[in-house]
Amino acid sequence: MAVLVSGASIAGLSLAYWLDRFGFEVTVVERAPALRVSGSPIDIRGDALGVAAEMGIRDAIHDQRVSTSGRDAFTTWVDSLGQPIAVLPNEYATDSPDDIEIARDNLIAILHDAIGSGVEFVYNDSIETVVDTGRVVEVALASGRSARYDHVVGADGIHSTVREAIFGPEHQYRKHLDTYTALVDLPLGSGTAGESVTFSAPGKMFCINDYGHRTIGFMAARTPEVEYDNRDLADQKRVLTGLLAGESGWRSEFLLESIAETDRLYFDSVSQVHMPGWSRGRVALIGDAAHAASLFSGRGTSLAMIGAHHLATELAAAPSEHTEAFGRYEQHMRPRVATAQEGVSEARDFLVPATESQLQARNQRFAVDAAH
Numbered sequence: 357m358a359v360l361v362s363g364a365s366i367a368g369l370s371l372a373y374w375l376d377r378f379g380f381e382v383t384v385v386e387r388a389p390a391l392r393v394s395g396s397p398i399d400i401r402g403d404a405l406g407v408a409a410e411m412g413i414r415d416a417i418h419d420q421r422v423s424t425s426g427r428d429a430f431t432t433w434v435d436s437l438g439q440p441i442a443v444l445p446n447e448y449a450t451d452s453p454d455d456i457e458i459a460r461d462n463l464i465a466i467l468h469d470a471i472g473s474g475v476e477f478v479y480n481d482s483i484e485t486v487v488d489t490g491r492v493v494e495v496a497l498a499s500g501r502s503a504r505y506d507h508v509v510g511a512d513g514i515h516s517t518v519r520e521a522i523f524g525p526e527h528q529y530r531k532h533l534d535t536y537t538a539l540v541d542l543p544l545g546s547g548t549a550g551e552s553v554t555f556s557a558p559g560k561m562f563c564i565n566d567y568g569h570r571t572i573g574f575m576a577a578r579t580p581e582v583e584y585d586n587r588d589l590a591d592q593k594r595v596l597t598g599l600l601a602g603e604s605g606w607r608s609e610f611l612l613e614s615i616a617e618t619d620r621l622y623f624d625s626v627s628q629v630h631m632p633g634w635s636r637g638r639v640a641l642i643g644d645a646a647h648a649a650s651l652f653s654g655r656g657t658s659l660a661m662i663g664a665h666h667l668a669t670e671l672a673a674a675p676s677e678h679t680e681a682f683g684r685y686e687q688h689m690r691p692r693v694a695t696a697q698e699g700v701s702e703a704r705d706f707l708v709p710a711t712e713s714q715l716q717a718r719n720q721r722f723a724v725d726a727a728h
C-alpha cells in the first residue's frame with residue numbers, strides 16, 4: 357500500500373518511520389527545500405517517551421536532551437533595567453521529572469535518521485490538488501509530478517494544505533489565540549549563562565534563553581489576526597517588528613535588531629485547530645494539522661509522535677478497513693488532545709499578559725521576595 361505524507365516535521369517523520377516499519381510504501385513531500393530545523397527546545401512527555409523507546413530512539417533523545425535542570429527557574433522576569441522582579445519556578449512548566457527537553461533540530465535529525473532507506477523524500481514541493489476517488493487518491497504536486505496513492509496523510513502543520521483541500525478553508529478550523537510568537541537564533545553567549553530571562557510589557561514579551569550550546573530569542577505579541585504572507589520572510593519581519601515596536605526596555609532593541617538581521621526566523625500565529633473529524637475517505641490528518649494545541653501547551657510534539665504511532669498501528673492492523681482504522685486512531689487521541697488544548701489561554705495570559713493590570717498581578721504573584 358502506498359501512502360503520501362505531506363510535511364516532514366515531527367508528525368510526518370514519525371508517521372513515515374512507523375508506516376515504513378509496517379511495510380507500507382511511503383513518500384514524504386515537504387514544502388521547504390530541506391528539513392526545517394529552527395525552533396527552540398521542545399518537550400517530549402508521557403506516552404511519547406514510550407513511543408520513542410519503541411522506535412529505538414529514546415536513548416539518542418536522552419543523550420541529546422537540553423540540560424535545564426541546573427536552572428534556578430523556568431524564567432526570571434526583569435524590569436526595563438534588567439533588575440529581577442519575579443521568578444517562575446521550574447515546576448510550573450513540567451509534568452514529571454521524566455519529561456525530556458530536546459532542541460527541535462536534534463529531534464528532527466534523530467527522527468529522520470531512524471527512518472528506513474525505503475522512504476522517498478521530495479523537498480521543495482507541495483500538494484497542488486488531491487482527489488479521493490474512493491478507490492485511490494490522485495495527487496498532483498506543484499512541480500508537475502503526479503501519482504496515485506492508497507492514502508494521503510496531512511502532517512503539514514497549522515496551515516495544512518491537505519486540510520484545506522479536503523476539509524475546507526483554514527478559517528473554519530484554526531483559532532488564532534490573539535498572539536503571535538517568534539523565535540530567532542542569537543549570538544552564542546548573548547544571554548545570561550544557562551538561564552532564561554524575560555521582559556514583559558503589556559501585550560509584548562521579550563525573552564532570551566541560554567542553553568549553553570545555543571542562545572535563542574523568544575518574542576510574543578498580543579494582537580488579533582494580521583494579514584501577511586506566512587511564506588515571505590520579509591513580510592514576517594515587517595509584521596513582527598511592527599507588533600513589537602515602541603518598546604525600548606531591557607534588551608528589546610537588541611532583539612529587534614536580531615530580527616532585522618536574521619535569515620532564519622520562526623514566526624507564526626499562536627493557534628489551535630479544532631475539527632469535528634480528522635479523516636475523510638482515504639485522507640487523514642495528524643499532528644498540528646488535525647489538532648494543534650499551540651506552542652503554549654508544550655504538548656504538540658508529544659501529541660504528534662503518539663498520533664503517528666496510533667494511526668500507523670491501526671492502518672497496519674486493518675489496511676483494507678481504513679475508515680475504521682482512522683476512527684480508532686481518532687478515538688485514542690481525542691482525550692489527550694482535549695487535555696492539551698485546555699488551559700492554554702491561561703498560560704498565554706500568564707506569559708504574555710495583555711494589560712498592565714494583568715502584568716502587575718502576575719509579577720506580584722511571583723515576586724522575587726515572595727519566591728524566597
Ligand SMILES: Cc1cc2nc3c(=O)[nH]c(=O)nc-3n(C[C@H](O)[C@H](O)[C@H](O)COP(=O)(O)OP(=O)(O)OC[C@H]3O[C@@H](n4cnc5c(N)ncnc54)[C@H](O)[C@@H]3O)c2cc1C
Pocket residue numbers: 362363364365366367368385386387388392393394395396397398460481482483511512513514515516517518539622642643644645650651652654656657658660
Ligand atoms: C520551523 C518550525 C519551528 C518550530 N518551533 C517550535 C518551538 O520552538 N516550540 C514549539 O513548541 N513548537 C514549535 N514548532 C511547532 C511544533 O513543531 C509543532 O507544534 C509540533 O511538533 C507538531 O508538529 P507537526 O509535525 O504536526 O507540525 P509542524 O512542526 O508545524 O510541521 C509541519 C511541516 O509541514 C510542512 N508543510 C507545511 N505546508 C506544507 C505543504 N503544503 N506541503 C508540504 N509540506 C508542508 C512544514 O514546512 C513543516 O515541516 C515549530 C514548527 C516549525 C515548522
